[in-house]
Amino acid sequence: MMSINPKLNTLQKNSLDLNTMSKGIEDGNPTMLSRAITLIESTKNGDKVLANQLLNKLPKSNAKTYRIGITGNPGVGKSSLIEKLGIQYINNGHKVAVIAYDPSSLKSGGSILGDKTRMEKLSQRKEAFIRPSPSSGNLGGVGVNTEKLVFLFEAAGYDRIIIETVGVGQNETLIENFVDCFVLIALPGAGDEIQGIKRGILERTDILAVNKADGDQVNLAKIALGFYKNVLHLFPRDDKWIVPSAAISAQENSGIDDLIELIEKFYRHQLTKGALEHNRKEQLEKNFDKNWKSEILNELANKKTFQTVMKKLKKEVLEGTTTPEEAIVYLKTKVLKN
Incomplete structure (x- = not known):
């Protein structure tokens, strides 16, 4: 069973073998990966030097990996949706890593939500690795080590990396510096929610999903889809991609396959246009x-x-x-x- 954010002893520098750690990461060893993450997230100068040495030993990522950003207002159901996405991706033959950012205390720098257990079913899959992390006050809904964590996961063989942001705000567009596909999650009742979503978010959205389209909210979800489609048409794109939208329900596990197909369709679109490599270089x-x-x-x-x-x-x-x-x-x- 894979535990969320496993508690491991701090590495002793005199016993730290970067070659062993590097080999363990490439072999997909979760213990070595956890130790590497602890090293990467350390603020000590000595650990930073070791972390950079470790990263230099690892193989570079390739176009077979795909980085997916999930954002949305608080309460939109991001974590529940990511769990369902992750499980389905694993069922489709992929290995999934999740970086789930929590807001941080400005005093301690730690996560306000702490090690709150989420995505319990996904965490039990050996093909999954979940890393809850504090944003450490970093603007943009992501943490300062996001780039390095993505690199580690890809080196460990995880080919679908899902990054969950803190929420939707003026600075959440920074996530585009780390992901290939930007998925915005919304709720039924678009008129009220659109006020909390900044223009910059909508301009960068690759796929839109209206979650909680179940029960008596199904009709509201359909209305919201039409509303968002009209809004997204106001932002034409240079890459000729027409932003698709889907009504889903993480609770009832409906529409998840459709959302994955939209994500993978965008992946194929980027490969065909050469956009994936170009975007990653940028x-x-x-x-x-x-x-x-x-x-x-x-x-x-x-x-x-x-x-x-x-x-x-x-x-x-x-x-x-x-x-x-x-x-x-x-x-x-x-x-x-x-």
Whole structure:
């Protein structure tokens, strides 16, 4: 039985064999994969060095893997739907990894929902690996290590990677930097819910599904589908893909096969157009730019001389003897040039 977010002892650096770990990951060993994730998510400088060394030992991903982002307002049923998608994908012969992001406490950085057990049936399948993770305050509905986690899962042989975001907000479009297919989950009663979905989300949606289309909400779901189709037509796409929509019910397990077929149809469309490789290269470039800027900024911020200057400037700004704009100019012209 595969446990969600297994509790493992912290690796001792003197006993850490990256070659053994790398081999275990490529063999699909869940224990080695869990240890690697712990290493990747560590904030210690020494662990970061080891994590990068490990990633360099692993094989690169290929077009046979597919990364699916699932987003939607809170309460839309994302977790229930992902469990049904995952089980069906496994029944179709795939290995499935799920990265499920929870909102984080701004004080502790940990997950507000904690290790809440979700997707219990999916977690029992040996072909599945579920990683609940805190977003750690990172904007965009995903965490800072998403790219590395995806890389690990693909190296371990998982060919369908599903990423669940925290929710739908202005910054949730950042998930497009990590996925190949962006699926928006909505509820019946489109008129009210559309207010909570930003334009940027709709513009980037590849597939739309109205969940909880069951019981007395079936007719409402049909109305919502028509409404969303009209809205999505306002955003024509360069890749000639017409965004499809489907009414589904994770609770009754209906429409799941249809949704998977839409996802796989988009996958085939991307392969035919050469879009999958092109998009991943663009993602790689964006993530590289984001990461090097972040690393250099952190390196600078950790220097004692910089910290001393910043302390002085903050004091002057708070006292009103220097404006924020003047402080920034001083940093650019006096500090950074040195």
